[in-house]
Amino acid sequence: MPEGDTVWNTARALHRTLVGGRLTASDFRVPRLATTDLTGATVLDSASRGKHLLLRLRHGDQALTLHSHLRMDGAWRAYGPGERWAARPAHLIRVVLRTAEAVAVGYHLHDLALVPTVEEDSLVGHLGPDLLGPDWDATEATRRLVADPGREIAEALLDQRTLAGIGNLYKCELLFLRGVSPWTPVGAVPDPRGMVDLAHRLLAANRGRWTQSSTGSLRRGETSYVYGRRAQPCRRCGTAIRKREQGERVTYWCPRCQVVPDAATRSDPVS
Structure with missing residues (x-):
């Protein structure tokens, strides 16, 4: 993918x-x-x-x-x-x-x-800042990310007009690493600039090799925290990883490590 x-x-x-x-x-x-x-x-x-x-x-x-x-x-x-x-x-x-x-x-x-x-x-020309481009602009990417505070964060990250380069794998992994539920409204996401900076580091770390890893391991079956791991235990807490359709894509997440903040207006799916 x-x-x-x-x-x-x-x-x-x-x-x-x-x-x-x-x-x-x-x-x-x-x-x-x-x-x-x-x-x-x-x-x-x-x-x-x-x-x-x-x-x-x-x-x-x-x-x-x-x-x-x-x-x-x-x-x-x-x-x-x-x-x-x-x-x-x-x-x-x-x-x-x-x-x-x-x-x-x-x-x-x-x-x-x-x-x-x-x-x-x-x-x-419609694309947002390119995560791997020579003109990468984290400030502009953050501005675009928070422009629609009611949008679900997972959908916002996949929008190439916000920042260019994130696909479904990095969407899921990034949200797990930040401890944010995919259904969290953008306006309730703590430290959106930190989210953008981590996205840049994740893609940059995998640039130049064909095996993508967010865990630091390149061993088969050890390259992701949640993506592609439905029903397998979370690497942090042991809770079964869940998978659910979200928009036009599927989302993987840990229901214990990734909780919607109390201030959010939407609730985390239960299945």
């Missing part, structure tokens, strides 16, 4: 594979770009913005950006010339970019768009 750090890692992998190379062929397998031919384009940069990937190119006298979003199931894979593409079934391929040294294949990508680089903001 791609989150900000996974997308950051993917951007760096594409940077190593493509940047500096000249495309010898391109193959877009989505209707809106089906006739696009980027042959001869030079790949200038590969960057992430929250959960968005931006591949910047120079094609003739044009500076272009190829935008993609991984959502829940997208992925980019790099192969050597002649290497078998074995990552996923061929019908999931959305784009193929070839250089003399490598092939980059995008599987099940979403929101594919090719725009002039000067128009990137039309695709990512």
